[in-house]
Amino acid sequence: xxxxxxxxxxKNEEEKKELKGIEDEGDCGWASIRPGFIQRCNTPAGYLCVxxxxxxxxxxxxxGYGNVVLSTLERRFRLQSTQAxxxxxxxxxxxxxxxxxxxxxxxxxxxxxxxxxxxxxFGLGCLVFSIPHFTTDVYKYGENYSELCDPMGTTPECAxxxxxxxNLDDYFYLFMTAMFLQGFGCICLYTVGFTILEDSxxxxxxxxxxxxxxxxxxxxxxxxxxxxxxxxTIYVDFDVLEPDEIELxxxxxxxxxxxxxxxxxxxxxxxxxxxxxxxxFPKQFPGSAKVRSLKESExxxxxxxxxxxxxxxxxxxxxxxxxxYLMLRNTPFLFTTFAGCSEGFIVSAFxxxxxxxxxxQFNLTSAEAGxxxxxxxxxxxxLGMLLSPxxxxxxxxxxxxxxxxxxxxxxxxxxxxxxxxxxxxxxxxAGATVPYKGSETTGNLSTECNxxxxxxxxxxxxxxxSDNLTYFSSCFAGCTxxxxxxxxxxxxxxxxxxxxxxxxxxxxxxxxxAPFLGIFFFIVMVNFMTTTPxxxxxxxxxxxxxxxxxxxxxxxxxxxxxxxxGPIVFGVIFDATCKLWQVSECSDEQGSCWIxxxxxxxxxxxxxxxLCKALSAVLFSTALYLYKPIxxxxxxxxxxxxxxxxSRDDETxxxxxxxxxxxxDDGVMTQL
Numbered sequence: 001x002x003x004x005x006x007x008x009x010x011k012n013e014e015e016k017k018e019l020k021g022i023e024d025e026g027d028c029g030w031a032s033i034r035p036g037f038i039q040r041c042n043t044p045a046g047y048l049c050v051x052x053x054x055x056x057x058x059x060x061x062x063x064g065y066g067n068v069v070l071s072t073l074e075r076r077f078r079l080q081s082t083q084a085x086x087x088x089x090x091x092x093x094x095x096x097x098x099x100x101x102x103x104x105x106x107x108x109x110x111x112x113x114x115x116x117x118x119x120x121x122f123g124l125g126c127l128v129f130s131i132p133h134f135t136t137d138v139y140k141y142g143e144n145y146s147e148l149c150d151p152m153g154t155t156p157e158c159a160x161x162x163x164x165x166x167n168l169d170d171y172f173y174l175f176m177t178a179m180f181l182q183g184f185g186c187i188c189l190y191t192v193g194f195t196i197l198e199d200s201x202x203x204x205x206x207x208x209x210x211x212x213x214x215x216x217x218x219x220x221x222x223x224x225x226x227x228x229x230x231x232x233t234i235y236v237d238f239d240v241l242e243p244d245e246i247e248l249x250x251x252x253x254x255x256x257x258x259x260x261x262x263x264x265x266x267x268x269x270x271x272x273x274x275x276x277x278x279x280x281f282p283k284q285f286p287g288s289a290k291v292r293s294l295k296e297s298e299x300x301x302x303x304x305x306x307x308x309x310x311x312x313x314x315x316x317x318x319x320x321x322x323x324x325y326l327m328l329r330n331t332p333f334l335f336t337t338f339a340g341c342s343e344g345f346i347v348s349a350f351x352x353x354x355x356x357x358x359x360x361q362f363n364l365t366s367a368e369a370g371x372x373x374x375x376x377x378x379x380x381x382x383l384g385m386l387l388s389p390x391x392x393x394x395x396x397x398x399x400x401x402x403x404x405x406x407x408x409x410x411x412x413x414x415x416x417x418x419x420x421x422x423x424x425x426x427x428x429x430a431g432a433t434v435p436y437k438g439s440e441t442t443g444n445l446s447t448e449c450n451x452x453x454x455x456x457x458x459x460x461x462x463x464x465x466s467d468n469l470t471y472f473s474s475c476f477a478g479c480t481x482x483x484x485x486x487x488x489x490x491x492x493x494x495x496x497x498x499x500x501x502x503x504x505x506x507x508x509x510x511x512x513x514a515p516f517l518g519i520f521f522f523i524v525m526v527n528f529m530t531t532t533p534x535x536x537x538x539x540x541x542x543x544x545x546x547x548x549x550x551x552x553x554x555x556x557x558x559x560x561x562x563x564x565x566g567p568i569v570f571g572v573i574f575d576a577t578c579k580l581w582q583v584s585e586c587s588d589e590q591g592s593c594w595i596x597x598x599x600x601x602x603x604x605x606x607x608x609x610x611l612c613k614a615l616s617a618v619l620f621s622t623a624l625y626l627y628k629p630i631x632x633x634x635x636x637x638x639x640x641x642x643x644x645x646x647s648r649d650d651e652t653x654x655x656x657x658x659x660x661x662x663x664x665d666d667g668v669m670t671q672l
Contacts, residue, residue: 064224
């Protein structure tokens with residue numbers, strides 16, 4: 001039978017699919033409450049507004065605020081960086097365990113309602129994360145210890161310490177549980193959520209809407225970094241203490257900010273601004289079925305016909321193993337996903353530890369590090385996510401062209417990432433990293449000049465001696481007298497012209513922060529230019545009925561091989577480069593790290609970044625080489641074949657030129 005004979009039959013099948021899709025189109029509202037003015041929101045643009053609020057809320061907490069307060073959580077609950085990394089990956093672990101089951105039915109379920117329920121669960125995870133603040137006593141920072149050296153002093157008895165304070169690190173498991181709930185609540189966000197836009201709009205507009213949604217996601221981290229930076233300038237227990245009861249100031253390394261504020265804010269946003277309006281959307285928007293029936297397929301030619309043509313495939317859970325197997329046989333999808341693993345490894349690691357990286361490499365406070373991280377990550381990410389869909393739309397890039405764009409971005413980042421070698425010198429601490437005067441050993445804060453002072457070694461309260469050397473505290477500097485605000489005299493351990501010290505670290509002049517931020521801004525921008533393209537590649541090289549599942553499989557693999565190990569590896573790097581640990585006076589257990597070796601941190605991070613970006617470029621190149629769109633075979637020329645595509649002649653189109661796609665007013669984009 002000829003292609004001409006088959007075309008009417010194919011057209012009838014498309015009409016049947018369209019009629020079936022129209023049945024799912026409905027009005028916007030809740031139960032019997034469906035006012036007319038709300039129907040103006042029953043469009044992809046209206047959905048984009050609510051969906052974007054979910055993206056902003058998730059980005060605010062997970063990619064912004066949570067990363068800013070991570071080092072503060074380490075200090076408050078005596079966590080090591082490796083433990084902090086495990087808390088971060090609990091979010092991805094939930095994704096890894098459950099996303100295949102959720103997304104397998106994602107294309108057939110009521111997608112807006114799935115997103116609404118997800119936002120409720122996400123908000124619950126946010127509230128659970130804030131519980132430790134309300135169930136612990138006020139923050140203890142060694143206020144019962146003397147700041148001065150008392151030759152007759154003794155270290156307080158361990159029995160005087162609070163058993164609750166000794167068990168603070170037990171909250172580690174509660175934090176992991178809360179992050180697991182947050183991860184479970186966001187499974188549908190980047191899988192089901194984006195496919196609604198792809199299914200409801202023509203391809204060109206879908207790319208723009210998805211690009212705009214991706215760009216809006218950066219607003220979340222932007223708010224997160226800003227709110228996080230401001231929250232950390234507020235004392236953690238401001239809600240139970242009077243201002244005159246707070247003795248620490250923000251420059252003190254023992255300072256702990258109000259880390260819990262953002263989690264309560266995110267819970268409110270998820271429930272009020274996301275779940276409530278999202279429950280009001282119908283299963284499909286008016287006109288969506290018509291849009292899908294007129295789209296030209298770009299499915300990879302190697303995709304199984306069981307999935308491409310069988311509309312009933314995927315209805316039963318029994319189809320899950322076969323669907324996964326056939327998805328993994330789609331080689332462009334597979335290698336694009338592997339490239340996403342290497343990208344996810346470095347992105348998730350930097351996302352979690354960028355504020356800590358800036359704090360350790362440039363001698364910043366946690367609040368300053370959070371604000372600087374937001375300054376470079378937010379504008380760079382927004383610009384990158386806006387540029388990529390514009391380029392795709394203007395150049396009318398097909399899937400192969402989009403893959404080439406990803407390769408160029410990877411090579412550009414690879415050439416600029418050596419900027420990680422720029423950093424400030426490590427702060428030396430007497431007894432920890434360099435010897436005391438008259439001594440040749442390190443690794444012990446106590447020496448002959450402070451042995452009888454009864455100093456505490458648990459809470460870092462550094463002073464800068466007149467010899468330009470940092471001491472763990474004024475007590476360990478041997479200071480017996482306070483001469484003024486944050487100034488000490490008669491410091492027996494301090495060498496040099498005088499035996500004085502002032503509160504704070506001895507920080508050498510360092511002017512490399514500005515050039516680092518400038519170049520890192522470019523790196524962030526180019527790196528985020530691949531976000532929308534990768535999503536489009538995945539959705540366009542798989543059958544329409546499997547888009548949600550394809551994104552789920554992709555994220556499942558990316559989580560397992562990239563996002564989960566990334567923060568753990570970076571946590572191990574920071575722990576391995578620690579030069580001064582917090583050590584409990586009573587149990588000798590290590591807490592958080594006070595000082596890192598900046599040279600070692602820079603070297604390890606650079607090697608990890610170079611390996612990941614080089615691997616991404618190779619994997620994207622392999623995906624490009626293997627990609628063959630349905631209806632085309634590349635020999636010396638492009639050959640059309642009817643067996644897979646039921647395609648057109650060179651001068652005909654899959655879409656009847658007399659047919660018009662539903663018109664979604666471009667003016668809506670301007671309003672957004």
